[in-house]
Structures are given as structure tokens and as C-alpha cells.
Amino acid sequence: MIELVDLCVFYGKQEIIRGVNAKIEEKVLLLGPNGSGKSTLLRAIAGVIGYKGHIFIDGQEVSKLRNYNILSTNLAEAYYLGLSVKDTVYLYEEIKGVDPELFTEMLNRIGLSNIVNKRWYHLSVGQKVIASDVLALASKPKILLLDEPFENVDLGKRRVVAGWIREYGREGIIVTHEVDIVRLFKDYKVYMIFEGRLFGPVSADDFLNASVIEGEDPSAVLTVEVGGRKFSFVKGDKGYRVENLISLDRIYNIGG
Numbered sequence: 001m002i003e004l005v006d007l008c009v010f011y012g013k014q015e016i017i018r019g020v021n022a023k024i025e026e027k028v029l030l031l032g033p034n035g036s037g038k039s040t041l042l043r044a045i046a047g048v049i050g051y052k053g054h055i056f057i058d059g060q061e062v063s064k065l066r067n068y069n070i071l072s073t074n075l076a077e078a079y080y081l082g083l084s085v086k087d088t089v090y091l092y093e094e095i096k097g098v099d100p101e102l103f104t105e106m107l108n109r110i111g112l113s114n115i116v117n118k119r120w121y122h123l124s125v126g127q128k129v130i131a132s133d134v135l136a137l138a139s140k141p142k143i144l145l146l147d148e149p150f151e152n153v154d155l156g157k158r159r160v161v162a163g164w165i166r167e168y169g170r171e172g173i174i175v176t177h178e179v180d181i182v183r184l185f186k187d188y189k190v191y192m193i194f195e196g197r198l199f200g201p202v203s204a205d206d207f208l209n210a211s212v213i214e215g216e217d218p219s220a221v222l223t224v225e226v227g228g229r230k231f232s233f234v235k236g237d238k239g240y241r242v243e244n245l246i247s248l249d250r251i252y253n254i255g256g
């Protein structure tokens with residue numbers, strides 16, 4: 001379980017994550033517009049950057065964890081080592097419990113067996129994303145943190161990756177800024193982040209079938225605050241349909 005208590009993350013003096021509280025016990029999707037703090041939240045949970053407040057993973061404070069290998073991530077910080085994909089897999093076998101056979105089999109299944117001997121920085125953008133996803137998944141981690149695992153990935157391959165995310169990893173956070181991705185995970189819970197503040201959860205089904213209106217509505221499945229304005233996700237088509245949102249930054253254009 002990931003527990004966030006009064007969590008704040010700063011870059012210099014700028015507060016990016018602003019007092020977040022949540023208990024995340026299963027795999028969830030985290031949506032938010034560009035710059036809202038999704039990657040920053042994931043980096044803090046992965047222990048890559050510092051924070052104020054608390055982050056507990058299965059009851060242990062992240063900043064105090066050492067050699068903690070039940071958590072896997074596709075965050076790029078892990079790959080800036082100038083290694084080939086194959087060398088990284090062997091390194092990760094040692095430190096993260098990655099299964100090299102499963103890794104190779106997954107790359108074969110998705111048609112990328114040709115990249116194993118290449119260095120990470122020679123991969124195309126989409127290849128790098130898929131290889132990072134596979135590396136995170138091939139340790140079958142208890143907790144999975146995936147930052148934009150579908151970015152620049154072909155539509156057909158997205159279904160394969162989504163199948164793996166369902167299969168491997170029992171808990172965790174899948175970050176995306178594309179509303180369409182939620183359709184691949186209709187039984188998941190959705191959180192949203194706006195301006196460093198977390199809202200949710202709402203079921204993916206309720207989210208996809210909702211429409212957005214400005215203001216606080218008592219029938220809302222979720223109300224969020226963006227730029228000092230409140231927006232309610234309500235059932236039916238009273239407002240702007242979520243299925244037409246594409247990305248959450250469109251919410252700024254919805255007027256009451």
C-alpha cells in the first residue's frame with residue numbers, strides 16, 4: 001500500500017505537490033495536464049527526489065528505505081547509465097529481481113527483439129518507452145510505478161502493454177495525460193492531479209461516462225478545483241462529455 005500524508009514536494013522554492021493525502025491499495029490511473037505534478041509525485045514515491053510530509057510503502061517511510069526491491073518503475077532516471085538494454089537487464093536481475101527470460105520473451109512478443117544489444121540512447125522514443133515498461137514489469141513487482149507507459153507507443157502495442165500491466169504488479173500508479181488510456185483499464189480507479197493537488201478516486205467507468213460542469217454539484221461523482229474554480233464530474237450528458245475531453249487541460253476551457 002502507498003500512503004501519502006501531507007505530502008509536499010518542492011523544486012527550489014516552488015511547491016509542486018501541495019499537501020496530498022491518499023491511501024492507494026491497488027493499481028490506479030493518475031491523470032493530469034502537462035506540468036500538474038504527475039511525474040514529480042511518482043519520483044517522490046520512487047525515492048528519487050526528496051519530499052516533506054510522509055510517503056509510506058507498506059508502512060515504511062520511503063526516504064528511509066534501502067535496497068527496497070518490491071517497487072519497480074519505468075522512470076528514465078534508472079537508465080542514464082550508458083548501458084545496452086541487455087546489460088541493464090542483467091544488472092536489474094541482481095538489484096530488482098528482473099527475470100531476463102521473461103524480459104526477452106516480452107520483447108519478442110511485442111516485436112522488439114532487435115533492440116537488446118543496443119544502447120538505451122540509441123533507441124527510438126517509443127522503443128525506449130516500451131523497453132523501460134518491460135524492464136519494470138519483468139520483475140513482476142508488488143508495486144508498479146509507470147510514468148506515461150503508452151507515450152509514443154503504437155496503438156496495437158498499447159493493448160499488449162496494457163495486458164501486461166494488468167497481469168504483472170498488484171498495486172501501483174499508472175500515470176497518463178490521455179483520457180483515452182482509461183478505456184484500456186475500465187475496472188481501475190482514477191485519480192486526477194491539478195496544480196499539485198490530488199483528487200479522487202473515482203471509478204474508471206463513472207469517469208468515462210461522466211460529463212463536466214463548472215461549479216459544485218451535489219450529484220457529482222467527483223469535484224475538482226482548478227485555478228480557483230470548481231468543476232464537477234456528473235453522470236450523463238449535462239455538460240462537456242469526458243469522452244470528448246482527450247486531455248484534462250481542456251477543463252480550463254469549460255465555462256459555467
Ligand SMILES: Nc1ncnc2c1ncn2[C@@H]1O[C@H](COP(=O)(O)OP(=O)(O)OP(=O)(O)O)[C@@H](O)[C@H]1O
Nearest residue numbers: 011012016032033034035036037038039040041177
Ligand atoms: N527538476 C526540476 N526542477 C525544477 N522544476 C521542475 C523540475 N522537474 C519538473 N519541474 C516543474 O515541476 C512542474 C511539474 O512537473 P511534472 O514533470 O511533475 O509534470 P507532469 O504532470 O508529469 O507533466 P507532463 O504531463 O508534461 O509530463 C512543472 O512546472 C515543471 O516545470
